[in-house]
Amino acid sequence: MSEYGAIIAGTGSYLPEKRLTNEDLAKMVDTNDQWITQRTGIKERRIAGPHESTATLATAAARKALANANLEPKDLDLILCATITPEMGFPSTACFIAAALGLTSTPAFDLAAACSGFIYAIETATAFVKSGRYKNVLVMGAETISRITDYRDRGSCILFGDGAGAAIVQRSADATAGVLYTSIHADGHGWELLHLKPGSRHVLAETLISDRDHFIKLKGREVYKFAITRFEELILDAMRKCELTPDQVSLIIPHQSNLRIIEFAMEKLGFPLDRAFVNIEKYGNTSAASVPIALDEARRTGRIQPGSVVLFVAFGAGLTWSNAVIRF
Secondary structure, three states: OOEEEEEEEEEEEEEEEEEEEHHHOOOOOOOOOOHHHHOOOOOOOOOEOOOOOHHHHHHHHHHHHHHHHOHHHHHOOOOEOOOOOOOOOOOOOHHHHHHHHOOOOEEEEOOOOOOHHHHHHHHHHHHHOOOOOOOOOEEEEEEEEHOHHHHHHHOOOOOOOHEEEEEEEEEEOOOOEEEEEEEEEEHHHHHHHOOEEOOOOOOOOOHHHHHHOOEEEEEEEHHHHHHHHHHHHHHHHHHHHHOOOOHHEEEEEEOOHHHHHHHHHHHHOOHHHHHHHOOOHHHHHHHHHHHHHHHHHHHHHOOOOOOEEEEEEEEOOEEEEEEEEEEO
């Protein structure tokens, strides 16, 4: 067992100012507020402005997390950014963020695990910290999903929004503190359920654009079934591995994919719905940014207190799924 622990020393989040409401979408595609709300729980989502990007959103969230942890950028040993909407094909978005923070030699790289990305990054940061290799790791989930959303496809465009969340994973002398457990998983056989084609397999060309295949493609019903199953499995796995009883779980922070998924899973698990932190009505599905934005809001609104044991679950394209247990 490691002699070090990995704690969450600070969090931050940033959302663009522009709001895209259900009423706005009804003017763009064949839908309405009632249809969207009943099926997803979403009322509005944030959209990045013309001068905003994944890196600018992430940098704003990172600055807040650093301030919350009473750290300066120079105190960082590593920067990890989870995203599926990178600043460019290369270099990594994390490198742009490091540059924006004024850093010139701090290692930085991206992780692409879609909606599971932030927890993937937390596991990676925790391994570095518990090994003693690094003391302070900046972990971010940041997305501008609106840039790859097809606003003619009512099945997908109603779901997604933009935003960024960040956390500082810090080494602790107490090996029993902070991140108690993480697990990450993937099954690439299910890639067709949720994907974005342009890449080495499907080169961005006129035919891809004319067929609107350069936007997100989603098989909603199949993804819903996948998420329901994984949500329950991940919670039960986390509780079993950490020997937790339901009354010892202070809060569950799930990926904000669909309110119906959260409601169904919480009821099946026997947890009251208010034990889950939900903000999907305000932001929609922000992919890798979903969990860290919710984490930061939960801390700022007092839903997480010293001693709170919080379970995290996420699932998304890949297919990927992940969980974590953190004592604050």
